[in-house]
Amino acid sequence: MVDKKYDYLIVGAGLFGSVFAHEMTKRNKKCLVIDKRSHLGGNVYCEEKEGINVHKYGAHIFHTNDKKIWDYVNQFATFNNYINSPLSLSKGKLYNLPFNMNTFYQLWGTKTPHEAKQIIDEQVAKYGVESPSNLEEQALSLAGKDIYETFIKEYTEKQWGKKATELPAFIIKRLPFRYTYNNNYFNDRYQGIPMGGYNVIINGLLKGIETKTDVDFFAHKEHLESLANKVVYTGKIDEFFDYKYGQLEYRSLRFEHELHNIENYQGNAVVNYNDAAYSFTRIIEHKHFEFGKQSNTIVTREYPENWNRGKEAYYPINNDSNQKIFKKYKEESLKSENIIFGGRLAEYRYYDMHQIIASSLAKVEEISKSEP
């Protein structure tokens, strides 16, 4: 094989692509990273406005239990001590999340774990099932009817655009449920926001690496492929194969950013809006991620939307029918020579940032072992 200009063409400058490029460059491989957006960073990109780092594609809170991944990101940024403690507005009342003793007190007035557990156990016994096969059954079996109806059903159905009975059970298992007065949304040992925003990490990862923005891989496929020995593709897997086995479903979002000439809009970084009457799911007030003291504030409403080919795909919808289609693309991808698939869209998985970094590092390791 004649050696081409680059060892790797990396399609997508999100976390997967950026970690891959960084690690391969360290191993003396020459990389070119492209992205169809006008900036690097993918969904973790932040835009500075009024001295506030605005999470352009939704709130991003870094959390992990894995010391190796925590040390990895800390090479590139210093993390603050932000702990995510969202509130939920339901039927005019504010509650603490995730589901914990504060929530139970606000919901039922219970003061001890024993009192709360009694109510939940009764409801779980009445409405739960032994082997939950969808999100509704899972929620009822974990938390009972009141919690399901107050915090989960309406939020979930607007977030996903599907009935909770048509969604996979694992989605709701992301949320902690505990009998302590602890409003930390995550159970992980390490958590925080990179000081200066996520761009600091992306810039660190991509330092000294050639990058090109506003370049769509499919618009210049032949030329781009001719430049590199291998391609790392982090876009939608069904698009890569021209949707030949059918279109996978995704959920899209619309973000409405708003500047307010007041110091503090909602007193918390994240407030979820449970009720179906609101068509957005949450309002983010960005300055609170970094304990900002600016005189203005920027808030973002997050509206879930149906996805079509003209929109950004934010969430894979991992139900049975999509998994069946994905399996065919996955099998095809394993046969594709010199193309590596990775990231949330190419792996069609509801991955968080730490999982994406782990997956990219594992891929680099796997390749480096087979071709030193």
Ligand code: FAD
């Ligand atoms: P992406 O960031 O999507 O990057 C893929 C890149 O590929 C994109 O920039 C895209 O433009 C580019 N691309 C695609 N197709 C092409 C093409 N044809 N040509 C050129 N470029 C292309 N994780 C957490 O850990 N904590 C959180 O709090 C959190 N909150 C989230 C909130 C929201 C609303 C969303 C949507 C996700 C959240 N995540 C969170 C998950 C996190 O965003 C992802 O795990 C991570 O950013 C995925 O990285 P990636 O590189 O796989 O994908």
Ligand code: UDP
């Ligand atoms: N969820 C809910 N009510 C809430 C928050 C979350 O029902 O107030 C459900 C909903 O189905 C959501 C899932 O839990 O999609 C995972 O929530 P998470 O906050 O992890 O979602 P993400 O930040 O990834 O959008």
